[in-house]
Amino acid sequence: MTVTRTPSPSHSPRTSRVRRACLAAVASGAALFALLPASGPAAAAPHPARGPWSDAHYMPHPGDWRPYVLAPSGHTVAPRRILSTDPRGGSLSGDPRALLGQGRGTVRLTSTGDRTTSPLVTLDFGKEVGGRVSIRVAGASATPPKLHVCFSESRQYAATTPTANSGEAAYAPGCDTANIWNGYPGQPYTYDSDSHTLTFDPSHLPATVTDQQIRGGFRYATLFLDGPGWLDLGASSLRFDAAPKQADPAAYKGWFLSSDNELNKIWYAGAYTVQMDTWMPGTAKSWPYTPGEPDHADAVIPGADPGKEVILDGAKRDRVVWQGDLAVQAPVTYLTTDDTDAVDNSLSSLAGQQLADGFVPAESLVGQHNQDEIRTYGEYVTWFVQNHYDHWLYTGDSAYLKKWWPALTRATAWLESVRQQDPGGLIAFGNAGSCGHYGYSDCGHETYVNALYVRNLRDMARLATAEGDKASSGTYAERADVVAAAINSQLWDASTGAYRLSRETPGAYPQDANATAVLTGIAGPDQATRAMDYLHRTSWGTYGALTVAPSTPNASIKPFYEPLPSGFEASARLSLADPSGTQQARGLDLIRTFWGHQLAGDPGSTFWEKADTAGNPGIQQFTSLAHGWASGPTVSLTSQVLGVTPTGPGYASYDIVPVDGGLHWAQGAVPTPHGTITASWRRTAHGFTLTTRAPHGTSGRLAVPTGGKHVRVTLDGRTVWNGTRAVGHAHATSDGVHVYVDGVPAGHHTLTAH
Template identity: 35%
Template structure:
């Protein structure tokens, strides 16, 4: 989930109702145009396995040393090849002000409490307290001059001063003045400073009791930042020796508990500091996200290395009080190990000495998706699509992990209802908390790849167990289940039906059916207006957010199209449980809402759905994509709206989620794989498979070729960047929609009844010449393979369905094509053969009630 740190997705299409046909016999799968030979022989592993990304074991080693700084010898020792030695001489003592020195300033923040409820102070005195971890923070952003004045009780002879500042409030232009007893005299002027630690020499030594620093420009002043000075030393202080460090690359994003093997250390308890990042771009001395940083911590993990060495596992906790602390689990690709320590941690550890390292590894905690664990798989003639499918699967594996108190999101997310259970987290590094909107996508990915459906069930059940009395269902456990989102209760409905469709867990359906009734019949009616549409702002929902915490109000197409999908899915759930009256009522309401959407939110001038009925005119990817997937849009509207998006939102890295910047400043540059999934699915379902594949390649190709590679990002921003900088999660479950898009839509296989009791197979080849795959079901695997032929053989499809199931099959036809099932003609080129029940619609011949077993359907000219 973005920012707060959310999500969404549409549900499976309902198979067309057609005349029944009993298809007898079973034939072995055949291809008119064969795929790779290795896929058809027993001489080697199935060819799809070459794309699997997970590590081979739970002990993961870094693959290379990216960089070193300072005094480091034999850095490959960190890879287990000998011993790496980091050495740092003790720094010279810093000059100190006389006892009783004070400081005042033009302004300062009074301070506040962090998320750990510890006070933060930004007083002027922090600049002379000898603690480099505290700082003065002026209170007037971009207001100059901002001045800091230091007063000593006795005269001090100064050759100059040294200013230590924060990188996000570093003074660029400033003067240094001293008091001669009657007036201020400027001793030095600095312009264009770019050093966090700046020694400022005077023309000649000066004896004075007062020093004033006048700042006229900060490093970040155009952004309205504040001056932040950590320390002012009475003298010229040379920069400390560069901290020796080794930066390691694990080759891809991984998640778990780092381990370091120390061969020994000097006897002064030298410290090591660890910084983690998913990308080199955001790797600094602080992690690009760490849970203690959210709580006001230092943003690094620390350890005091004992003289005898030993193996240290990075686990959450502190050595003493709040000193020498670590977070434990991290999601990252790059690890920077520095011989360094916080000044406040002395004397438990020191920022100098010698440390010897002879190995680094990671205890990989997420689901380990090795080839043998795949219960479903996909492969096609397009190697890029294949790789994106398995990249997304690996991304989802990284977020499939046990919910543990020590490594979940710190913002009130821990909960007894999930502790110790397998869940689908939001992201590998953050948020480490399950959100139901994300599960709308990551759940489908889970069902199609591995036997881990319980991870989705655990979250869906837990959220239902925390349903509010008025029927609203929380989006996640964060903030003790109180985060107010408007759309996520609908994703709980659709995700629940998905879970039942793919797993057949009717006990879950029966147990939580009352929750479904309450959210649809109590809460959403309370936010429905006179037009029959959901309107954010009613019933106190003006401050509610959505998957991206967007400031949308009133009648919004996305909310209402999602509502239609939720009502249809709820009706299907009700029918499966024998609640016909509920099903009829929800189907009728879905139709009413669809009609209202088309009456009030369709923009005929543009040929696309409005984002909102109020405010500036704009058109959003989420609402238009979902309107097609949910069946709100007519075929003509679907074509028009998708064409509009293709022409007005296409970027080299996907399709932007807005067509202008009236809602957010980067609406035309921001891309979410989350909202791109229904856009892509809509293109497949409306006969635009080529357009769907093009969007997949731009979006997933960009992520595979940038950033950490392999894994799928939470969001993409201007120019293809991480949309929220280093805070962005580069391995996010809600971005894995390429898996269901390729399996359910391109390959064409979906469940239509609980547990695949019924299913639909309707390929959408686009530019792909052949595809095959397997879908796990409670009855056994459902396998599908098809080939686009040449010459007279136009298309060949083989479906092997497990016992206890039946389904429908649709194959593309054109002209006077003849369709045969297991060698028997069912369509003679212009009409159905008597008794076959074949139906021609939308360029496909469809057969229903296809029995279990293996069946081959061919299309010839």
């Protein structure tokens, strides 16, 4: 989750200004490759024909979710096509498709000089991948040149022109930028800190040579030579090192499908993004690099079990565990692969870094860069608490909760100690020196941070009850009400109909403030509707919802597209009790627009760290294009559109409350500690039918939407709601938007609104 980070050298005020400038700048244009003729196997599409990823007219079919899965079925993958060739100052002979393992023979790359004149061949893996590249070297000149491979997540930022990526092409042609401070936007690229050298013994050819370092995230791999001479190259492949403990990464335990092809693709791209961020803990990046140091990802996540995976913030970079990213990545994991060991290991590694006063660092303390940020992010302490609550709710692991309960109470006490410094009763991190923020620097008393704290307190109240501490539970609950009231009295602007950024910045009404106020229940029904209407009216742009309205008078608060709060906004809209369905439909429109825009660009399979106002990656060549915090729609589509959410630990109790948002049908499966919950719903002109199956040991609340109408509702053929009230001793209620039936036992059930 590298964003506007200020205190460390790489996120100094000077660098932060560069980042803000990058967010406002339009990218200077994509570096285009000379494509091979579109004929034969080399021009094959990145995805199979007639599938959802290649056919613009593909129609989803109930039950047929597997064609959407982007993860490979094993851990060896091959490039899908030759994207481009360029002889430059050398030459290419033979068929480049030999690198795909197609046909016979090899392709010869001949260079007459150094890497600046070497021929280039770019492989396209068709989607984001990561791991170690292998290439068959069949022969070499008497004095062979060095063989290098460069990596890029996108064609736009693969350095192929002299000015690309601040001069990177002269050192690492075809690479994007993965290493701070060399070639960061606005800073010159002064040495090759991104390509990998594939070493081989010329006296033992032919041989297959394998990269000795992993590259965490890329779609395109560009081969080039350094030095005069020639190499004959054959088949290439990749050892897919992401999700290493998942023997079959494509074998999801949870899935989602709906009548909307675009939403389906977004769900699976979110799942794959988090898989691309899941690695062994010995593959982190340690910054800063010293000048001349080559790229490597072999640092160790402190406190992690070396035999289990962790979930890193991004596949390309930072490649450390972050609290805020896990707030999205962990629920995605629970709902897709159910790889709870990776979540446990990540949360434990961060919890083990807690400081004596209760503060919890935001990220893995790997290298000096992260050590410099040890107390930067007060916001992320709230995510530490939230992540452990979600872990208990999704897994029901009471032993894990008991182990870290003292750390949770200390972290909450630290947050409260900061709040107690303010006569108005709100948190601000200025005096604590912890103003770092996911997206902007504001040391004031923010709606966003305080809303997160209210949710922490309510979660802690419930966890304290689970731990048998009723007195603390009551204290937390009372405190939550006090802080919520302070937010509404000090930060709600009734004349505007929106929540302010902070007391200190009253003229800005950002996306995060208003979305989190709705999601945490601080906003009442009227406030929630007005806040969402304000954002739609003032802050929606071409590519989605901006972080703040472009008309905001404060020059230091710049609008951009940010996946984390955009996910909050989409979820907030889906949560509103709107009989007309307008807000829910807008929530799905936001998902289609913003996340669909990302899928329309490179790498076309995973989601971006951020985007600027022109719709380009927000930190240009440095942006991570497989960043887990951008996968929020995967959670929203399962928990709100399909409607399956845990309400008791480990789904001992659960809700299935669908939100159709204009869709015709949806279905899916959710893994739980008790077994799988399945749900399927369909809306027709005659009504709405929900079909569910739940395992033993669970009890659910089922619901059907009514569209604000008086409808008759039946459960398994028996009327439970006659249009105005419950009948037959049924535990049925209505809020005017849904009819709910409580206490539905395990097994198969059908709930129908007639």
